[in-house]
Amino acid sequence: MPIEYGHLETTGRLAAWELKWKQGDPNPPHIFWDSDVAKWMEAASYSLIGHPDKELEKKLDHVIALMEKAQLPDGYLNTHYIAVEPQNRWTNLRDNHELYCAGHLMEAAVAHFHATGKRSFLDVMCRYADHIDQTFGPRPGQKRGYCGHEEIELALVKLSDATGNKRYLDLAAYFINERGQTPNYFAVEAEARGEDPNKMRHQSRQYEQSHLPVREQKEVVGHAVRAMYLYCAMADVAAATGDKTLLDACKRLWKNVTRQRMHVTGGIGPTAANEGFTTDYDMPTETAYLETCAAIGLVFWAQRMLQAEVNGDYADVMERALYNGVLSGVSTSGDTFFYGNPLAAYPGMNGQHYASPDYHYRRSPWFGCACCPTNIVRLLESLGSYLYSTESKSLYVHLYANNRANIDLAGQKVAVTQETNYPWDETVRMTIAPEKPATFTVALRIPGWCRKPGLSVNGKAVSVKATTRKGYARIQRRWEPGDVISLVLPMPAERVVARPEARQICGRVTLMRGPLVYCLEQVDNGRALNDIRLPRSAALRCVKGPKSLGGIPAIQATGLKRKPEGGSDTLYTAQAPKHVKTTITAIPYHLWANRQPGEMLVWIQE
Amino acid sequence: MPIEYGHLETTGRLAAWELKWKQGDPNPPHIFWDSDVAKWMEAASYSLIGHPDKELEKKLDHVIALMEKAQLPDGYLNTHYIAVEPQNRWTNLRDNHELYCAGHLMEAAVAHFHATGKRSFLDVMCRYADHIDQTFGPRPGQKRGYCGHEEIELALVKLSDATGNKRYLDLAAYFINERGQTPNYFAVEAEARGEDPNKMRHQSRQYEQSHLPVREQKEVVGHAVRAMYLYCAMADVAAATGDKTLLDACKRLWKNVTRQRMHVTGGIGPTAANEGFTTDYDMPTETAYLETCAAIGLVFWAQRMLQAEVNGDYADVMERALYNGVLSGVSTSGDTFFYGNPLAAYPGMNGQHYASPDYHYRRSPWFGCACCPTNIVRLLESLGSYLYSTESKSLYVHLYANNRANIDLAGQKVAVTQETNYPWDETVRMTIAPEKPATFTVALRIPGWCRKPGLSVNGKAVSVKATTRKGYARIQRRWEPGDVISLVLPMPAERVVARPEARQICGRVTLMRGPLVYCLEQVDNGRALNDIRLPRSAALRCVKGPKSLGGIPAIQATGLKRKPEGGSDTLYTAQAPKHVKTTITAIPYHLWANRQPGEMLVWIQE
DSSP states (O other): OHHHHHHHHHTTTTGGGGOOOOTTOSSOOOTTHHHHHHHHHHHHHHHHHHSOOHHHHHHHHHHHHHHHHHSOTTSOOOHHHHHTOGGGTTSOTTTSOHHHHHHHHHHHHHHHHHHHOOOHHHHHHHHHHHHHHHHBSSSTTSBOOOOSSOOHHHHHHHHHHHHOOHHHHHHHHHHHHHTTOSSOHHHHHHHHTTSOTTOOGGGSTTTTTOSSOGGGOOSOOSBHHHHHHHHHHHHHHHHHHTOHHHHHHHHHHHHHHHHHSBOTTSOBOOBTTTTBOOSTTOOOSTTOOOBHHHHHHHHHHHHHHHHHSOOHHHHHHHHHIIIIIIGGGBOTTSSOBOSBOOSEEOTTBOSSSOBOTTOOOOOBSOOSSOHHHHHHHHHHHTGGGGTEEEETTEEEEOOOOSEEEEEEETTEEEEEEEEEOTTTSSEEEEEEEESSOEEEEEEEEOOTTOSSOEEEETTEEOOHHHHEETTEEEEEEEEOTTEEEEEEOOOOEEEEEEOTTOTTTTTEEEEEETTEEEEEEHHHHOSOGGGOBOOTTSOOEEEEOOGGGTTOEEEEEEEEEEOOOSSOOOSEESSOOOEEEEEEEEEEGGGTTSSSOOOEESSEEO | OHHHHHHHHHTTTTGGGGOOOOTTOSSOOOTTHHHHHHHHHHHHHHHHHHSOOHHHHHHHHHHHHHHHHHSOTTSOOOHHHHHTOGGGTTSOTTTSOHHHHHHHHHHHHHHHHHHHOOOHHHHHHHHHHHHHHHHBSSSTTSBOOOOSSOOHHHHHHHHHHHHOOHHHHHHHHHHHHHTTOSSOHHHHHHHHTTSOTTOOGGGSTTTTTOSSOGGGOOSOOSBHHHHHHHHHHHHHHHHHHTOHHHHHHHHHHHHHHHHHSBOTTSOBOOBTTTTBOOSTTOOOSTTOOOBHHHHHHHHHHHHHHHHHSOOHHHHHHHHHIIIIIIGGGBOTTSSOBOSBOOSEEOTTBOSSSOBOTTOOOOOBSOOSSOHHHHHHHHHHHTGGGGTEEEETTEEEEOSOOSEEEEEEETTEEEEEEEEEOTTTSSEEEEEEEESSOEEEEEEEEOOTTOSSOEEEETTEEOOHHHHEETTEEEEEEEEOTTEEEEEEOOOOEEEEEEOTTOTTTTTEEEEEETTEEEEEEHHHHOSOGGGOBOOTTSOOEEEEOOGGGTTOEEEEEEEEEEOOOSSOOOSEESSOOOEEEEEEEEEEGGGTTSSSOOOEESSEEO
């Protein structure tokens, strides 16, 4: 996170708040910049909860002070528009991320308020939210618009929660309900700018999910991050208002993305063309885009669906995305990031078929559009909040990780401790310590990938089968301080295959161990990874992995590789290929591209 | 061809020669248009040789008259520049196809002269060539430039041959030798236009093959059609001047493209990003671009290499490209065309990952950039000239097809008749009839794909092994009128595999019969073609193919397909897949997309 702050400083993103930029100066504040600063502030705030840090708090206070000063009397707050084109406020919601930036600032303000108890940032953002509330709506003189990049909707729900001000929730619902209505606001707005109202990105309003009213949307389409943030907000508003039609729409969209459009890593949005979705079962590998932020968005959405209905399906997807498509976005050193997360890589090719002989797919320290680094940091800093949830007299455990938590349940604090090395190790020892003995339910998620889970309380076996409903083993009993749950989630290495419809990957297997997808890297397996075949009969062995990756479990097996032809340079031949045995070593996908560069492959030929 | 003429008329390409367009009018003559008209004129001229047609000749005369009238006093002739931006002649050779259009007009003029004996068109183009010769060169006041899209080089060699004027050959050599010299002309020219000289398409001068002097180029790079036309001209100039260094460069580039960068169909240039080459062994299938014109260019180049050195390798590639990657460019009805020729297709996807649910990969009647339809027509109309060549007392037979030809050899006419249904049928009966008995060599190409060729003369067996050198069985004897050669080229259906380095296709097989690559279509095999596996042990049967495709030989085999899962909607599973037997039917690749639209697949899982 200090690295992020450094980037914000050196690129001018922080100084932009001083509003010193003048026409003709270089490096004008960009329409994305406020959101980058906001995501760092949000992450920094989460970090303060567990790790108080005066210096960091001071840095935040300094930026907040700049914001207070920059805010216009009517509450408006956006460095790009105030400095660069004040006359054009709210005239291009489709492209210019104005409400999107406001949303990220609101999320950050709420996080800051929860972390520090200070209202400074929150008050700034309430004034801005009030201004937005006056500007947008169905009343005469108001704009019937919504943002081209969803985000403010979910932020307004958080702001409403934090402040108790229901108007913010209503405004979130307004934005959601207005989306995709006829006439399309982006057409109206384009016409007002004197542009062709029918000009659309990729010839469709799907790019920004404004092709249909949200309750009529049945397929996940368009820009993947936008889609995820919209669905998050829909789930939020459904939860806050009890609107079943909105929740039903979420469930339909959830089915579509997780049953037809999600890569095995939880990565979504396979094409760079629209940074988003294509068609059902389209699973490219080397050319797959799978933006880090989209997988993060899927985690956000999964968590919200889990709040609406505790169901292991949501938690399974959340875990899949988190441990694979999200974590791959950051290096083991924590200072470089992937924007896209393909499932195969080949030296010389960047996946979008721009070739350069010296090119290797590597993480970068920063991007011009820096959404992913800041997004991954704010997710990882708030990960604690994804582990548990409560509902009257039930404590749900969604994810397993070494941690201690104090949870409010049924009128008292319950101290929960998990001791585990999950996902490397298959056992979780959980201590449940209510202040005083009480009857409640502890519901433990039994991951969908686990075939033979074992469960005991204080050493006494509990039948998983008998207690499990919708993916959670529900143990209702009188809990006393010091009760110990022992959960064993056997994680043998396994082959996983995709449906026949997934044309690019069918006939191949990926190796998994627990929630982790594995991959082959050239550094362990030599070149021509795609030529390796892994026979169904070959045993999979878990072994200690490379030292430089911390010795985590690797998977080994005996595969087959083509015997090199002696001297012939023929590209195609009618001669039957001969194979020789070869030992293959797979490492967790999220750890790839941390050693010598080379080929990488997730889906192996069977 | 009448269809092409119709398109030229309705799109304004013919009327452009009347030079009536004025600033502000719609549909200004485009920089490509002259080349489209030229390619039609070239094809029409070839057609006149075999099929005299007064009407067609009149149409040509009419266009030529317009050209004569349009030509400026200094010889300059280009509808776009004369009508739209006369002040900008020769200021953007990199992008604006000015010399390229001139080249196509020259090729057409030479074809017209050979077909009709009339000099009308040829004289117009000699005047233009003289103007170009004065404009470009090393002398003071001349431009040291060359075209961003090669073509004029090979055309000037043809013009030199037709007119006996060596200056045109020298100019072709000048353009070739100047290419890639330092300083790069396109940078010089950009600077003169006030543009950034370092701005390059795809960050490199490889796009237009000006990154290095041509004799230092070792890899085929950049835009594929441009590359092919350059190599054609290099081979032409090498042949005409005896420049071995230029021929050696051609041979190195030939090795690179045919050993590392050619799809099994003879298609080249796998990516749409630069309409061209990427890296060695990059063989995408569904996303492969493989422009029809690039495969045509490979045929042109192969023929020229064959003139330089009779070697079956060149003819094999020529035949491969012709019967697969070129022929696939046109429908069986002859009136629709492919611009790109991918090796797999999937409904809803256009190969470049722009998705649309209703999209099917189909041929089009015409394109805004209409290079391919006119190019394929001029190739097919001149196909006769690809069958034979002569060299002192040798007659070479490169391709097999039903035809009669009168060939000048060793001071007399030799009538050659081929009776065959090749490539559907494996026997060729060839009658050799010299005016009077004479001793010479008939050298018959033994295709590289053929393992057990049989050969006889007048019923008496000839050893192919003993007579074959560099892919040609050379029969030297005293030939008498009525001598009959019988050649049998057994063409069983076979599996062909690619080298292990070809990551997208290794582990798969394509079916071939003789020179033809086969493919699976959904209409014959149902959906999810990629899920089909063809075990190595499954016998391949040649059967009579679909009636609607003329009953040509299809290939059948018993493959395996995944058993459909009952009701589960899971995208990924650790359950081992179960397979059931399925009969698969493959048709020749060039005939795909002529029936009901659906999936298509060339490379089948083994």
